[in-house]
Amino acid sequence: MGRRKQTPEYRPIKDAHKTLGLWSIRRALTFAFTAAVVLLVAAWFLLLWLLGSPTHAEPMPLDTKDVLELLKLVFALVAGVGALVALVTAYRRQRVDEAAGERAERVQAHVEYGQAVELLGHDKAAVRLGGLYSLERLAQDHPYYRQTVTDVVCSYLRMPFKSPFTDHGGQADRSRQPDDHTPHDPETSDAPLQELQVRLTAQRLLKRHLTITSPDQEPPPTYWGGINIDLTGAHLVDFEFTHCRPREARFLEAHFNGVSVFDGAHFDGPVWFNRALFSGSASFMGARFSGITGFFKVRFGETSFDLVNFGEIAMFAMSHFNGNVEFFGAHFENDAFFDNIHCKGDASFKNAQFGRQVHFREARFGGTASFEEAHFRDEPDFAEAVASYPNDDHVWPRCWRAQAIAGDAAQLTRCS
Known part of the structure; x- marks a missing residue:
């Protein structure tokens, strides 16, 4: 708190x-x-x-005046x-x-x-919505309540929630009705949909008050600075965090359903996504992580980390990319760990900049693994990395060549 x-x-x-x-x-x-x-x-x-x-003189009697x-x-x-x-x-x-x-x-x-x-504990969704708006107004008028209100909203999103939609291929099917729809009891049958609207409102509340217009401009009056968010284990639907700037963030074991967008977000402190699940696509284009970034054992769908800046250690070890993943122009200022990652689709690190050590030990690439024009300051570690897709030599880092692209253990040797 x-x-x-x-x-x-x-x-x-x-x-x-x-x-x-x-x-x-x-x-x-x-x-x-x-x-x-x-x-x-x-x-x-x-x-x-x-x-x-004045010189001392004999006192004179005072007259009436x-x-x-x-x-x-x-x-x-x-x-x-x-x-x-x-x-x-x-x-x-x-x-x-x-x-x-x-x-x-x-x-x-x-x-x-x-x-x-x-x-927020009321049975009716409309009343819960009123509670959210009341909390928002209170925190806007009283800055000393902003972190407390944020904690309450995050706690609400961490409560158990069953999506009223059935997922198909990682995407939420908005055209389907809830499985437990009962025409004879509309209030009960609409409860999951109403709860979804409350949770979407809570997500928009966080988005509205953590958004900055530009790093070079004064933040808007609605911005709440220095806020920590904790969405550990939360079930988030179509989560939008574009241009948001919290201080620290926890998304440990969170379930992101639908499309998740973190484009242009700026995290001032450490960020943790460990063991999170992205059922749909995710985009972090242009985001900036100033502190340690943890994506350990995360399951991704289609994912973009294009032009992302990682200011501290970035950990992607043991993560699974079930779709294509792109790190085009990404900048890693510190060590980066991709040990034992599994990429079912194509993985692109084109024009990526690695400022320190980078590790791809036992990485598995099921599609094209492209490191075209990538820059490594130190010697990367590709020990026992495997690329099962028959690629040309240039898919590996420039000045590195795979001796056995397909096989149980690709051997990489430096170019002459």
Whole structure:
């Protein structure tokens, strides 16, 4: 869960000023009066110094006019002290009123949060939708609730869910009705479809508030910065994360049904997709992974990692690509691990840039494996890699040649 601001500690009335960070009224007035006296005395001596100290002379009796002037001066000093006291008191009253207003606002926000979360557990989908919109409005108005609201939305998406559609070849068939359709009970038969709409709304909520217009521009007012998302084990349908920028993300064991789009997404921290399942196609075109990226034991369909930048270690070991996969122009700034991957379709690493070590140990390529114009800074490791499709020599990395393209263990030797 995200960090929350702690509510002020309850104190007795006599110590309430400590909660607001204020002095006691006695201490504040004493300090103000003392400061006023010191300033007046300092001003008096400064004036004497500027005008020159008068010579000592015999005191003369004061006439009526001088007495009146002296009384006016005394009254002015008393009025000044009174005004100072009134100013201190007014400031304290205003500060107390502001704190009370802030506290009332926080209490009201907490009440709204509790009510919205309760709505998410309602039997009717329309009520659950209302709960999502209430949470969204609350987080937009109160930034300290944004991580908490995001956690709640992610938790909702992690709840068990059975898609109302039957998958065919990894794609969700939208033309079919739910298998348990019962004409005599429309409310019950429509429940899976209604729940799907609630979950799609939750996904769009995350998309809306994690989207940046451009890395070079100011983010829109709807952007929630510094947010972590945890969709471990979530069932996501037609998941769109285009141009989103969370801080950290977890998609461990998530099931992506339909088309999944992460084009232009920017992940500031580590990202984990380990053991995730992409039943349909997936696109990460132009995405940027600044932290460690884990795609360990992931099952992909048709997949594109074109022009992706991996700033830290990228792990694809033991992943299965059941369709074609492309890494055209991908940039790996750190080590990349493709050990024991299985590619049933074509795999293209054309123009890919490998800045450090890259490992393809025991990789299995069922289709064309193209490394045309790829650049390797260090010697890649293709130990026991197998390409069963009869390709030309150029499909392997430039300056590398497969001695046995088809066979149990392709041997790669460096070109002369």
